[in-house]
Amino acid sequence: MALTPGLLLAGRYRLNRRIAVGGMGEVWEATDRTLVRTVAVKILRPELTADPEFVERFRVEAQITASLNNPGIAAVYDYGETFSYPGGPNDTAFLVMELVSGEALSAVLARTPRIPLGRVLDMLEQSGRALQDAHARGLIHRDIKPGNILITPAGQVKITDFGIAKVAHHVPVTKSGMVMGTAHYLSPEQASGGAAGPASDVYALGVVGFECLAGYRPFTGDNPVVVATAQIRNTPPPLPSDIPTPVAQLIAQALVKDPNRRYPDGASFAAAVAVVRTGLGLPPGHFGAPANFAQHRATRTPATTAVMPAVAGRSSTNMPLPPPVPQIRQAPRPVAPVSVRAQQHTGVAVVIALLVLALVAAFTTVLYFSGPASSGTLGLASEVGTATTPGWW
Numbered sequence: 001m002a003l004t005p006g007l008l009l010a011g012r013y014r015l016n017r018r019i020a021v022g023g024m025g026e027v028w029e030a031t032d033r034t035l036v037r038t039v040a041v042k043i044l045r046p047e048l049t050a051d052p053e054f055v056e057r058f059r060v061e062a063q064i065t066a067s068l069n070n071p072g073i074a075a076v077y078d079y080g081e082t083f084s085y086p087g088g089p090n091d092t093a094f095l096v097m098e099l100v101s102g103e104a105l106s107a108v109l110a111r112t113p114r115i116p117l118g119r120v121l122d123m124l125e126q127s128g129r130a131l132q133d134a135h136a137r138g139l140i141h142r143d144i145k146p147g148n149i150l151i152t153p154a155g156q157v158k159i160t161d162f163g164i165a166k167v168a169h170h171v172p173v174t175k176s177g178m179v180m181g182t183a184h185y186l187s188p189e190q191a192s193g194g195a196a197g198p199a200s201d202v203y204a205l206g207v208v209g210f211e212c213l214a215g216y217r218p219f220t221g222d223n224p225v226v227v228a229t230a231q232i233r234n235t236p237p238p239l240p241s242d243i244p245t246p247v248a249q250l251i252a253q254a255l256v257k258d259p260n261r262r263y264p265d266g267a268s269f270a271a272a273v274a275v276v277r278t279g280l281g282l283p284p285g286h287f288g289a290p291a292n293f294a295q296h297r298a299t300r301t302p303a304t305t306a307v308m309p310a311v312a313g314r315s316s317t318n319m320p321l322p323p324p325v326p327q328i329r330q331a332p333r334p335v336a337p338v339s340v341r342a343q344q345h346t347g348v349a350v351v352i353a354l355l356v357l358a359l360v361a362a363f364t365t366v367l368y369f370s371g372p373a374s375s376g377t378l379g380l381a382s383e384v385g386t387a388t389t390p391g392w393w
Contacts, residue, residue: 003028003043009094010080013041024048024058029099032077039077042095049091055081062095064139065162072130074098074150074160100158105208106146113215117247118282120212121273123149126157127205128270134162135198135265142196144204145185146211183224183231184217188257191228198265205269206254206262213247214239218255232257246276 003026007015013030019040020027025048030041048054062079069075078096105123108115115123127149134141141148141162150158181190187203190196210218218236221227236255239248250272256262263269 008033009041009043009092010082013039013094013096015041024054030096032096038099040097040099042097044093046091049093055093058093058095061162065097067137068133068139068162070130070133072126072157072159073133074100074158097160098158100150100152100160102150102152102156102158104147105149105151105212108151109146109211115212117213117243117280118277119155120209121247121277121280121282122155123151123157123212124205124209125270125273125277127159127208128202128266128273130157130159131198131201131205131266132270135201135267140196140198141201141204142190143181143185144201144208145182146208149208183221183227184219186228186231187259188232189259191231197259199259199262201266202254202263202269203259205266206251209251209254210236210239213243213251244280246279250276 003015003018005015005017009015009030012034013032015028015030016038017029018026019029025042025044028041028043030039031037032039044054044058059079059081062076065073065076066079075098076095077098079094080096081093082091127144131141131144139162141159143161144159148159148161150160152158183191185204185207187196187200190200207218214237219227219230219234221230236252239251253272254262254269263272
C-alpha cells in the first residue's frame, strides 16, 4: 500500500503528513475523522507485514502500551490490521498514538550537548516515575534512550516506543542467543544475553543522564560489538568536575554492572533523584536558564535499535558501589601459557578473527535491515508521533 497524504486507513484515519521514517515503518500525522482530533499513526512496513513475527511484535507493542495509563507515557488510542491474504499488496498493520507536541531528547542533545543540571535531574525523575508504572505491572521497556524520551514545551516527559518491551517471566519473542536493543544504552546483563529486568531500564536512564551531563556517551566504539563489550567490561569515565558529587554518585550507582546493586526500578531511581534535587536546593519544576552550547555541538553517531548476538563474557558481580566516584574494577584477563607453539597461536588468532568478523557481519546485516534514520527524522525505535515545537529546552 502506497502511503500518501489523504489516504484513509480503516475508513477512519486520514493521513496528513509523514513525520518519521524508520526500520519498522513510518509515522504519520493523521486526522481521526470519528473523534475529530489529530493523532499519530505508526504504520508497519509492507515487507514486514508479511512476517508473522513482526506483526505479532507490533500487536504486542500496542497491547503493552495501551495497558499503561500514565501522563509520562505516550498513549495508544487504537490498533488495526487489514489483511486480504498473506503478503498482499494492500496488507497493513498500524498503531494510533497520541501526537506529542514537543521533540525527542536526542534532538535536544544534537544542538545542546550539555544540558543544564536542573533540567537533567527533572527529566530523570520524570522518566523514572513514568517507568514506575510500567515496572509495577511487570513491564520492562528494554530500549530507553534519548530518541524514546519526548519533551513537551511545558517540560513534560513522555516515554514512547514499547516496541521491544517484555513482560517479566514471559517467553521472549527474540530468538535464543540474540539481543534486541541499542548498544550505547544496553545494560551489561542484556549485552551478555541475560534477562532484562527493571534495573536494566535504570541502567539505560543512567547512561542517558551521563550523556546529558557530560555531553558525550560513557561507552563508544566503531561498531555495536565493541560498544556492547564495553558495557560489560569497562568502567565509565568520570563525569566533568563541575558536576556535584551527589549527582555523580547517583549516576554511578545507576551504572553499576551488577543489576542487583543498582536502583532496583524506576520508582527507587526517581526517589533517589528527588533526594539529590532537594539536597542541591533544586525543587521540583526548577529547570534553570537554558545555556547556549550551540558553538560546542558534538558529533554523535545515530543510536539505532537492532537485534544483535549476545557478547561472550560476564561482568564482575563484586564491583564496589560508587562513593564518591565509581571504583569499578575489571577482572584480570587470563594470561596465555608461555609454552605454546607458534602454529597453535596462529590457529587461535584465525579463529578469533573469524568470530569477530562474524559478529560484525551480523550487526551490519541487522542494521542494514533495520535501516538508518533518514536525515531529519527519528530512528527505528524513535518512530514516535511528535509535532516538533521546541520550547522548554
